[in-house]
Amino acid sequence: MKKLFLILTVALFSLGTVNVFAQEAEAAATEEAAVEAVAEEAAVAAETVVEGETMHHILMQKFLEGGWGWMLPVLLCLVLGLAIAIERILYLSLSSINTKKFIAAVNEALNNGGVEAAKEVCKNTRGPIASIYWQGLDRYEQGLDAVEKAVVSYGSVQTGQMESGLSWIGLFIALAPMLGFMGTVVGMIGAFDAIQAAGDISPTLVAGGIKVALLTTLMGLIAAVILQIFYNYIIAKIDTLVNAMEDASITLMDILTVYNKK
Numbered sequence: 488m489k490k491l492f493l494i495l496t497v498a499l500f501s502l503g504t505v506n507v508f509a510q511e512a513e514a515a516a517t518e519e520a521a522v523e524a525v526a527e528e529a530a531v532a533a534e535t536v537v538e539g540e541t542m543h544h545i546l547m548q549k550f551l552e553g554g555w556g557w558m559l560p561v562l563l564c565l566v567l568g569l570a571i572a573i574e575r576i577l578y579l580s581l582s583s584i585n586t587k588k589f590i591a592a593v594n595e596a597l598n599n600g601g602v603e604a605a606k607e608v609c610k611n612t613r614g615p616i617a618s619i620y621w622q623g624l625d626r627y628e629q630g631l632d633a634v635e636k637a638v639v640s641y642g643s644v645q646t647g648q649m650e651s652g653l654s655w656i657g658l659f660i661a662l663a664p665m666l667g668f669m670g671t672v673v674g675m676i677g678a679f680d681a682i683q684a685a686g687d688i689s690p691t692l693v694a695g696g697i698k699v700a701l702l703t704t705l706m707g708l709i710a711a712v713i714l715q716i717f718y719n720y721i722i723a724k725i726d727t728l729v730n731a732m733e734d735a736s737i738t739l740m741d742i743l744t745v746y747n748k749k
Contacts (some may be wrong), residue, residue, distance in 0.1 A: 490743070520614070522538060524662075524745055545718050557666060557670030558670075558702075558703060560705055561663050561666050561703065561706045562669075562706070562710070564659040564663040564666065564714075565659070565663060565714065566658070566711035568655070568659035568710070568717070569714070569717065571627050571652045571655050571656055572717035572718065572721060573717075575652055575653070575656075576717070576720070576724070579649060579721065579725065579728065580616075580724075582614045582615055582649070582728060584613065584617070585732070585733055586616060586731050589608075589735075590735060590738055590742075592608050592612075593608050593620060593739075593742070594742050596744065598746070602624050602628075602719065604720040606624045609621035611709050614741065615642075615648070615728065616732055618711055619641050619642055619732060619735070619739075620735070623637050623638045623639065623641075623743070626728065627743060631740070631743060631744065631747065633635040633673070634704065634739075634743060635740060636742070638740070642732055645732065646729055650725060653721065653722070654716060656717070656718050656721075657718065658717055660711050660714045660718060661711075663706075663707045663708075663710035664707040664708055664710075665707070665712045666707055667703045667705070667706055667707020667708060667710075668704055669703075670701075670704070670707075671698065671700040671701060671704045672700075673700070674697065674699050674700020674701075674703065675697065675700050680745075722734055
């Protein structure tokens with residue numbers, strides 16, 4: 488998954504770089520055509536440029552048309568949510584280890600050097616599974632019941648740490664479309680105020696206001712969809728780690744039970 492994440496990051500960066508060069512080349516070509524061509528040819532060239540706009544440019548244009556008053560809060564929800572999501576993804580990725588290899592190393596150290604050697608292996612290994620093992624081994628002298636209680640309790644602590652920040656992502660997922668809908672309602676109220684002031688229902692009178700109002704809803708939905716994808720991925724990652732922690736905890740109790748009989 489780390490490799491997939493890095494590949495996607497590089498791909499997005501490459502697409503952004505290509506997009507920048509394409510826009511610069513397109514702008515230069517348009518400027519040259521405006522200087523050398525006649526007015527009619529310049530109009531045709533301008534029309535061609537508009538038709539060839541990238542999705543990024545279109546979204547930026549629609550964002551500006553929607554107005555900063557409602558678009559900016561929705562954008563902040565998206566940016567803050569993505570920041571928390573990326574931090575969680577990095578944290579969970581660094582928490583993942585080769586569980587089978589780690590358990591084998593702990594078992595070998597326990598049989599060859601005792602509890603302290605096994606604790607040293609756990610201390611030098613990152614991730615929640617290693618932390619749970621260290622807590623369990625640290626209470627070995629108190630009996631297997633104490634080890635089991637420590638593993639269960641610290642497993643809950645580690646799960647809470649992995650889920651840290653998810654409530655904020657959920658808040659931004661709910662808040663972004665709500666702000667978008669609120670902007671739409673305010674825009675519609677403004678459109679009806681314009682109708683009331685003019686005393687006439689004219690499409691050209693209200694079309695602009697309604698368009699701006701709907702753009703806030705679009706932005707809110709886009710932000711919510713993006714954050715929801717990241718949220719679900721993080722939840723799936725946490726579930727995988729929790730299952731690995733539970734399996735590893737059972738294995739630790741089995742290892743210590745065998746070791747205690749020697």
